[in-house]
Amino acid sequence: MNHLMESQRTLSQAGPGPRLSYQADVGLRESEERFRQVLESIGAVFYLTECPDERGPGQVVYASPSYEQLWGHPLAGFYQDTRSWLEAVHPEDIPRVMASLPGLVRGSFDQQFRIVRPDGEIRWVHDRVFPVRNERGEVFRVAGIVMDITDLKRTEAEVQRLNRSLQERLVELQTVMNVLPVGIAVAHDPECRVITADPGFTDLLGLPPGSNISKSTEEGRGLPYKILRGGREVPAGELPMQTAIAQGAPIPVEEVDILLADGRILHYLVTAAPLFDEQVRVRGCIEAHFDITERKQAEERLRQAKEAAEAANQAKDRFLAALSHELRTPLTPILAVVSRLERDERLDPLVREELSMIRRNAELEARLIDDLLDLTRIARGKLELHPGVVDLRQILDHALQTCCSPDQAARRPRIVTDCAPVDLHVWGDAPRLTQVLWNLLNNAVKFTPAEGTITVRTRLEERHGTRQVALEIADTGIGIEPAALPKIFEGFEQGDRTITRQFGGLGLGLAISKAIAELHGGDLTAESEGRGKGSKFILQLPIGEDVAAAGAPADSLPGGDTRAPESDRALHILLVEDHADTAEAMADLLRLLGHRVEVAGSVAAALATAEAHAQAAFDLVVSDLGLPDGSGLALMRELTRRYGLKGIAVSGYGMEEDIRKSREAGFERHLTKPINLQTLETAIRQATAAS
Numbered sequence: 001m002n003h004l005m006e007s008q009r010t011l012s013q014a015g016p017g018p019r020l021s022y023q024a025d026v027g028l029r030e031s032e033e034r035f036r037q038v039l040e041s042i043g044a045v046f047y048l049t050e051c052p053d054e055r056g057p058g059q060v061v062y063a064s065p066s067y068e069q070l071w072g073h074p075l076a077g078f079y080q081d082t083r084s085w086l087e088a089v090h091p092e093d094i095p096r097v098m099a100s101l102p103g104l105v106r107g108s109f110d111q112q113f114r115i116v117r118p119d120g121e122i123r124w125v126h127d128r129v130f131p132v133r134n135e136r137g138e139v140f141r142v143a144g145i146v147m148d149i150t151d152l153k154r155t156e157a158e159v160q161r162l163n164r165s166l167q168e169r170l171v172e173l174q175t176v177m178n179v180l181p182v183g184i185a186v187a188h189d190p191e192c193r194v195i196t197a198d199p200g201f202t203d204l205l206g207l208p209p210g211s212n213i214s215k216s217t218e219e220g221r222g223l224p225y226k227i228l229r230g231g232r233e234v235p236a237g238e239l240p241m242q243t244a245i246a247q248g249a250p251i252p253v254e255e256v257d258i259l260l261a262d263g264r265i266l267h268y269l270v271t272a273a274p275l276f277d278e279q280v281r282v283r284g285c286i287e288a289h290f291d292i293t294e295r296k297q298a299e300e301r302l303r304q305a306k307e308a309a310e311a312a313n314q315a316k317d318r319f320l321a322a323l324s325h326e327l328r329t330p331l332t333p334i335l336a337v338v339s340r341l342e343r344d345e346r347l348d349p350l351v352r353e354e355l356s357m358i359r360r361n362a363e364l365e366a367r368l369i370d371d372l373l374d375l376t377r378i379a380r381g382k383l384e385l386h387p388g389v390v391d392l393r394q395i396l397d398h399a400l401q402t403c404c405s406p407d408q409a410a411r412r413p414r415i416v417t418d419c420a421p422v423d424l425h426v427w428g429d430a431p432r433l434t435q436v437l438w439n440l441l442n443n444a445v446k447f448t449p450a451e452g453t454i455t456v457r458t459r460l461e462e463r464h465g466t467r468q469v470a471l472e473i474a475d476t477g478i479g480i481e482p483a484a485l486p487k488i489f490e491g492f493e494q495g496d497r498t499i500t501r502q503f504g505g506l507g508l509g510l511a512i513s514k515a516i517a518e519l520h521g522g523d524l525t526a527e528s529e530g531r532g533k534g535s536k537f538i539l540q541l542p543i544g545e546d547v548a549a550a551g552a553p554a555d556s557l558p559g560g561d562t563r564a565p566e567s568d569r570a571l572h573i574l575l576v577e578d579h580a581d582t583a584e585a586m587a588d589l590l591r592l593l594g595h596r597v598e599v600a601g602s603v604a605a606a607l608a609t610a611e612a613h614a615q616a617a618f619d620l621v622v623s624d625l626g627l628p629d630g631s632g633l634a635l636m637r638e639l640t641r642r643y644g645l646k647g648i649a650v651s652g653y654g655m656e657e658d659i660r661k662s663r664e665a666g667f668e669r670h671l672t673k674p675i676n677l678q679t680l681e682t683a684i685r686q687a688t689a690a691s
Contacts, residue, residue: 045070045146048132051139061141070125070148072117090114090122112149124153183268183289185213186275187241190282195241201289205260228257228265241285244272248282255292267296317655320376325626325652327369329579331674332650335362336585339677340592359676366674371508373655378515384656385429385519392424392433392469392541396456399437412445413452413475420459424469426541432516433541436524439509440473440537447535448477467543468522474536480528488526489514517541571595571688572616574639576606576623576632577650582673586622586650589677593684603630610639620687621647625662633665640666646687650675 047063060067068074071088089097093113103109109129114122126149132141183201188194195214202209205225227234234256236242244251250273258266269290277283338359342352377383400415426433444454457472480488489510510526517524522541528534573590577583578601587597598613600606610618621639625632632649639645649662654672662670668687671679 045148047144047146049142049144051141067146070123070146071115072119072121088115088117090116109144123148123150125149183291185241185287185289187214187245187285187287189284190245192241192245192285204266206262225261226259227270228259229254231257233259240270240272241287244274244287245282245285248274250274253290258289266291267293317376320373321653321655321658324369324373324654325673328366328652328673329582331362331366332579333581333585335359335674335676336582336589338362340585340588343592343677362674363676368508370654370672371512374512375508377656378512383515383519385432387427387429387520390426390428390430390433392426392471393419393458395430395434396437396458396471399434399441400456413448413450413454413477416453416455418455418457420457422460424458426469426520426543428520428541429516433520436513436516436539437471439513440539443509443537444473444475444477448475452476452534461540463540469541469543471539471541472536473539474534476534479531479533480526480535481531482528485526485528489524513539569688571619571684572613573597574600574606574609574613574618574621574623574645576600576603576621576627576635578602578624578626578628582624586675586680589680590622593677593681595684601628603627603632603635606635607638610643610645614643617643618645620684621645622650623647623667625649625651625653625658633661636662636665636667648683648687 045064045067047067048061050059050061073088086094086097090113097111097113100109100111108131109127111128112124112126114124116122126147127144128146129142129144131139132143134140183197183204185195185197185201188196193214194212196210197205197213199209202211202213205211205213207213227239237246240251240254240256251271253269253271256268256270258268260266269292270287272285272287274282275284275286338355341347342355342359344352347355374383396419400417441454441456448454453476455472455474457474459470459472461468461470510524514524517539520541522539524540525538527536527538573595575583575587575590575597577586577599580601583599583601587599590597598609598618600609606621606623621636623632623635627635632651636645636647636649639647647667649665649667649670650673651658651662651670652673654670659670669683671683
């Protein structure tokens with residue numbers, strides 16, 4: 001710049017001759033100023049140095065005003081030698097810059113490197129040098145342009161970081177796609193003429209990667225698979241891709257079947273979404289297939305297994321019901337005959353006592369059968385309750401009379417009752433609660449020696465903010481071992497095998513009793529200090545709001561029967577029973593009660609007998625349900641239709657379903673074999689109460 005100013009002064013002192021040279025110099029200076037403004041406007045720094053040599057750059061002849069600002073060093077002396085110039089270069093970049101210095105002599109230097117400003121800031125620069133030659137073609141000066149590329153480098157670094165991150169995500173996505181049972185198909189045009197899929201999906205279809213799987217392929221072979229919805233092929237215009245394109249929006253996930261060319265059927269969840277261009281026009285579609293074939297196959301296997309299990313359960317139920325019927329049927333005539341003989345006062349008292357023993361054991365046999373069926377009901381969640389307001393004190397009194405009957409007084413422990421003088425009405429199923437009390441009292445009597453004591457207590461208490469009735473049965477019997485106590489309410493548990501051998505039984509009563517208590521919203525717990533120290537069972541039942549709303553109940557008998565008014569009227573009864581021994585024994589019982597009985601062994605015989613006695617109409621029908629030529633249910637419907645008769649069903653089948661069907665057929669009561677005299681009397685009173 002100084003040289004240019006000196007030239008300007010020389011030209012101004014000359015005469016008119018050199019006027020043109022002066023004007024050229026002014027033009028050069030103006031061009032230089034415009035060049036400088038252009039460079040500075042693009043963020044570049046221009047400099048001009050003397051011709052460099054082996055020592056490095058020459059002295060700066062000219063530099064843009066922002067030159068010193070960029071480097072942070074004063075221009076004076078900065079290019080005097082290589083050492084002073086390299087002091088501004090980042091140490092890590094010095095070797096690379098030094099290796100390029102020989103080219104500087106030839107005016108060939110183009111490097112990107114970092115500089116360290118005096119304040120410690122590090123910046124990236126791009127320094128590019130080109131030669132300035134004289135009229136002889138010799139390089140006498142060097143011109144250079146330096147640009148601050150720090151922001152560019154940062155941007156490049158960020159782009160590289162983003163690229164690396166994107167590549168990592170793509171690798172992760174590809175890994176996930178390879179692991180997951182997902183297939184991706186892409187339509188590259190709105191008409192779905194070209195559809196490609198990922199390798200996993202094309203492999204599934206038996207096609208090479210990148211194949212066009214569109215229906216409109218050049219070969220006209222169509223889609224190499226069919227999409228089925230509900231077992232029917234989906235029309236082309238209703239395929240997921242076409243639907244998404246037509247709607248211009250993603251479609252919900254739906255379950256479809258894919259029928260392959262080889263006949264295999266695969267199950268998929270499919271969804272599709274349109275792809276848009278810059279003008280938000282649909283340019284194609286992407287479709288995702290989620291393979292759920294294994295899940296559907298597992299569901300099918302599970303369904304088949306469930307159906308097989310249900311069929312097995314139904315077969316088991318039918319077997320148990322048939323077994324129960326076959327076991328109960330022979331007990332019915334036994335109990336009927338024994339009950340009749342027990343009432344015969346002409347017999348020796350010792351004989352009558354032995355008959356009572358036979359009756360008790362027959363009833364115990366029936367109870368064991370009932371326990372097995374109840375356990376099956378509980379295990380399958382089919383034990384049903386028919387609740388109402390129940391007088392627990394009345395049920396307790398009856399259970400005490402039954403389990404601790406006078407004929408056993410000499411062989412049973414002493415019974416002590418301590419019942420609170422309060423209302424003991426609860427909301428529950430009377431037959432089932434009776435069953436619980438029978439089980440608890442029978443156990444107490446069974447496991448307590450004759451010289452022992454059984455204490456029965458009742459009380460009202462609050463538990464978790466609910467009023468409850470607590471019934472406690474404590475004995476001084478054999479007690480319960482500590483190890484056995486936690487398992488005492490499990491099925492088939494009796495503490496140890498010696499108890500089973502000594503006292504018999506299946507160990508089902510307590511398990512059934514606890515389940516019944518819990519179905520009532522209550523609980524049954526056991527306490528014992530160990531062997532020989534007795535045991536205590538506590539039954540807790542919530543009173544419930546329904547008790548107060550329903551009012552006081554009628555007297556409740558065992559089995560949930562409501563006692564009807566006494567009737568000594570002799571009835572004309574049609575007894576329908578195909579088992580000869582049972583028919584004879586039950587007819588004798590009914591006649592013992594003072595009734596007139598006609599016996600029929602089949603549906604046809606019963607209808608004929610009813611027709612024959614149409615003038616002297618029957619008062620009641622007592623019928624078995626399983627008859628050789630039909631069902632007692634159909635018979636009852638017909639007798640009700642023709643003659644308006646009432647009936648009592650008698651059957652070895654006693655499941656809830658059996659009871660429901662008998663009531664629907666018109667029977668007033670359903671009695672399960674074997675039937676004792678007291679139960680039969682009660683049922684007759686009930687059935688004829690309204691007559």
